[in-house]
Amino acid sequence: MLGLGLLSLVLGAVDHTTSWLDGPRSVLTIALTPIVVTADLPTRSARGIQSIFSSREDLRSRITGLESELIFLRVKTERMAALISENNRLRGLLGSAAKLQDNVLVAELVGVNPDPEEQEVVIDKGSEDSVFVGQPVLDSRGLVGQVVDVSPFSSRVLLISDERHSVPVQVLRSNLRFVAHGTGIGQQLELQHVNSTADIKVGDQLLSSGLGNRFPVGYPVGVVDKVAFMPGKPFADVLAKPSAQLDRSRHVLLVFTETRVLEETNTSSGKGDDRGG
Amino acid sequence: MIAVADNKTGGLVTIWITIIVGMVLAVVPMPQMVPVELGFLRPDWVAMVLVYWIMALPHRVGIPTAWLAGIAVDVLLGSLIGLHALSYVLIAYVALSLYQRLRMFSVWQQATVLFALLGLNQLVGFWIESIAGLADWSFWYLLPALSGAFLWPWVFLLLRSLRRWTGMT
Structure with a gap:
């Protein structure tokens, strides 16, 4: 009992401080994949049953909807391609490196x-x-x-809403830069160290700022949900709702x-x- | 199943199947209709299954089984390797020293002991996480122990009938 207990403690310490256990962990993860797949079966089969019982008309209207959405998005992408090439030409004029497509x-x-x-x-x-x-x-x-x-x-x-996660963001309207922390509760992000005089209001769109070299620039992160300036407090309470459907996609x-x-x-x-x- | 009743490997297979069912229950995603907070009520199924087998067949299921199951759960949940292994080894040790008394208890008395055991399990997990700087204490940590204790009678009856049906001793 003592031996295995101590072994677990040592393993935990090693796993926390080094990456030596990543190899064994990934081997075990493969071995345990059947368990994860089995656990996912109810969700998967519920979706399967749903698609079996959806009627012809439903499917037809869905296809029409998707087709029109596809055309809409195609038009948008065409415009985007023109914009990208124009942007890169301008960047070239300014002497900075061209942005590559992700x-x-x-x-x-x-x-x-x-x-x-x-x-x-x-x-x-x-x-x-x-x-x-x-x-x-x-x-x-x-x-x-x-x-x-x-x-x-x-x-x-x-996920970005986890308490341990932060992402550098930029307000689209005013170009102010902040760090968005996850709050751990549901679908909420928190902007930290927002000055009481900062130009930020409800509905502002937050994009990833690309600082920190982790996330690419310009992807939507969230929309400001609540701004509360507390008298006597140096910073405002600013909450944002993630743009991504974190719990649904x-x-x-x-x-x-x-x-x-x-x-x-x-x-x-x-x-x-x-x-x- | 009856044919392999007194066969040792047959019994081990059944025991591990129940442990694996516990692991599946530990990672099965909640349906989207229910609020996320209900997730705090998810009991530690693997720990409950382990306690049952230690109580019923202490000569077959012991600390090594608990440790192996703990490592598997650590990998499944992505926690620090050794976290569940340590807490399962501890509750297996306590259960092994108590099994004769546990057998005499009524099912609800067992449930109270189980609350203590599962609480210990949660606490050890929390201690390790807080040493590693990964967690803050909240009483939510004890909720799985409570729900586990309430579910114990059903787990107990189910596993006992399984054990009697397969004729394991």
Whole structure:
């Protein structure tokens, strides 16, 4: 009893301070994949049953809706392509490096951390798909979080609403820069150290600022939800609602940017405290 | 199943299947209709299954089984490796020293002892996390122990009928 207890303590300490146990952990993760898949079965089969019982008309109207949305998005992308090339030409004129297009990889959610204190999800892509620790994760509406743990066929994503997570943001309207912390409770972010005179109001859009070299610039992070200036307090209470559907999206996008080499040297230093850049 | 009744490996397979069912219950996602806060009520199924088997068959399930199950749970939940292993080893030790008394107890008396055991389990987990600087104390940590104690009679009856059906001794 003493031996195994001490062994557990030593393992815990080693796992906390070094990354030596990442190899065994990913091997065990593969071995335990059937359990995760089984646990996901109810959700998966519920969706399957739903699609079996949806009627012809429903499907038809859904297809029409999706087709029109596709056309709409295509038009938008065409405009975007023109804008990107124009932007790069202007940047060239200014003498700064051209911005590269980000590549994305679609991943599906296979698990949710059952502990409500920890807002983490498990996705079905891992190091075999060259996912790396610190990789930004998006959904169709905004920033979801970042990869914190990779095994060959799955990885763990820390959501931006987790208490341990912070993301550098910028207000779209006024270009003010802040750090958005997760609050751990539901769908809420908190902006810290907002000066009482800062130009920020409800409805302001927050974009990732790209500072800290972890997240790419310009992805929507959230919308300011509440601004309260407390008399006598140096900073205002500012809460924001994440743009991404953190608790609902079933598919997420993994972003590969060209600054990856730089990020890897950052993340290899330790896994505990430097999350969120 | 009856054919392998007095076969030792058959019994071990059944025990591990119940432990694995406990692990599945530990990671199964909550349906989206229920509020997130209900997640705090999720009991530690693996610990409950372990306590049952230690009480019923202490010569088969002991500290090594608890440790192995703990490592598996650590990997599944992504916690520090060794966290659940340590807490399961501790409650397995306490359960092993109490099993003769536990067998004499009525099911609700067992549930109160189980509340203490699961509470110890949660506390050890919390201590390790707080040493590693990962957690702040709140009484939410004890809720799984409470819900586990309330669910104990059903877990007990289910596992006992399974044990009798397979004829494990």
